[in-house]
Amino acid sequence: MKWFQEKLYGHHKQMLSMSAVLYHWRTEFQDVLIFENPVFGKVLVLDGIVQLTERDNHIYHEMIAHVPLMAHGSARDVLIIGGGDGGTLKEVLKHPVDRATLVEIDGEVIDLSRRFLPDVSGGAFDDPRTTVLVMDGTRYIAETATQFDVIVIDSTDPLGPGEKLFTPAFYRACRSRLRPGGVIAVQSGAPFFQPMELDQVCGRLAASFAGVRPYLAPVPTYAGGMLALVAAGASNDVLRPPCKVLRERFGALDGKTRYYTPEVHRAAFTLAPSLAPSPLRE
Numbered sequence: 001m002k003w004f005q006e007k008l009y010g011h012h013k014q015m016l017s018m019s020a021v022l023y024h025w026r027t028e029f030q031d032v033l034i035f036e037n038p039v040f041g042k043v044l045v046l047d048g049i050v051q052l053t054e055r056d057n058h059i060y061h062e063m064i065a066h067v068p069l070m071a072h073g074s075a076r077d078v079l080i081i082g083g084g085d086g087g088t089l090k091e092v093l094k095h096p097v098d099r100a101t102l103v104e105i106d107g108e109v110i111d112l113s114r115r116f117l118p119d120v121s122g123g124a125f126d127d128p129r130t131t132v133l134v135m136d137g138t139r140y141i142a143e144t145a146t147q148f149d150v151i152v153i154d155s156t157d158p159l160g161p162g163e164k165l166f167t168p169a170f171y172r173a174c175r176s177r178l179r180p181g182g183v184i185a186v187q188s189g190a191p192f193f194q195p196m197e198l199d200q201v202c203g204r205l206a207a208s209f210a211g212v213r214p215y216l217a218p219v220p221t222y223a224g225g226m227l228a229l230v231a232a233g234a235s236n237d238v239l240r241p242p243c244k245v246l247r248e249r250f251g252a253l254d255g256k257t258r259y260y261t262p263e264v265h266r267a268a269f270t271l272a273p274s275l276a277p278s279p280l281r282e
């Protein structure tokens, strides 16, 4: 049997068996591997790091999309930076938004995801509300005049092309592209193994946003089994509305999510002290 071995951290590796290798190629930006695993289904790997599996991607995509959208409550214009697999886009389009713009640096990730992982995007690329731009997210943010209600940074880790999406200047630029009441959500790594990444994202967002709160999503195939995300907006209260408010907003989504609920939204913001990022520790 062949095995894929992910080695993100010095003394920890995770392995997934490969019942079939479907695709392996180096694009202009990164190494892309797509294989099949008997438990997790098809797996997308970029530069040796698991990005998603068919079995558990809904947890990540629902939490990175629905938390900022439900916190906002009436988003019309949504921007996704990265997210070329289309999973976040699919979740965003479950809301009554007018437009969803996806800016992905690597067009081959979009093409390969549509070809090998069509259920992840589930037709979202063909939705009339979708605009896809193949370009660097930092360039897009610097050049666009469009204002958004919600911005989702669905990026790779801060290595390779994703590195630029973690800078204070990029967060400042995102802030300037948000309408009043706007909310941003950022993929922030595996909190047990990459506490520095979560610390940095929180600290850097806090320079541009009055409200910054980390939250967690359990994703079995991410190293350590947990992913950290950070939401930011005008205040901490905006990001974690009362359950009653979230339930009212949830109406249109009820039955369309498998992991996200208003109760999960609120609970996800409760971090054990040892996982809380240091800039936000009391």
Ligand code: SAM
Binding pocket: 029, 046, 050, 051, 052, 060, 081, 082, 083, 084, 085, 103, 104, 105, 106, 109, 135, 136, 137, 138, 154, 155, 156, 157, 160, 161, 162, 163, 164, 165, 187
């Ligand atoms: N679920 C994810 C994870 O495990 O981190 C993220 C998945 S999504 C595939 C990440 C995408 O971000 C990749 O397709 C990558 O090409 C894109 N990306 C990286 N840097 C970027 C940049 N500077 N601008 C736009 N997209 C970028």
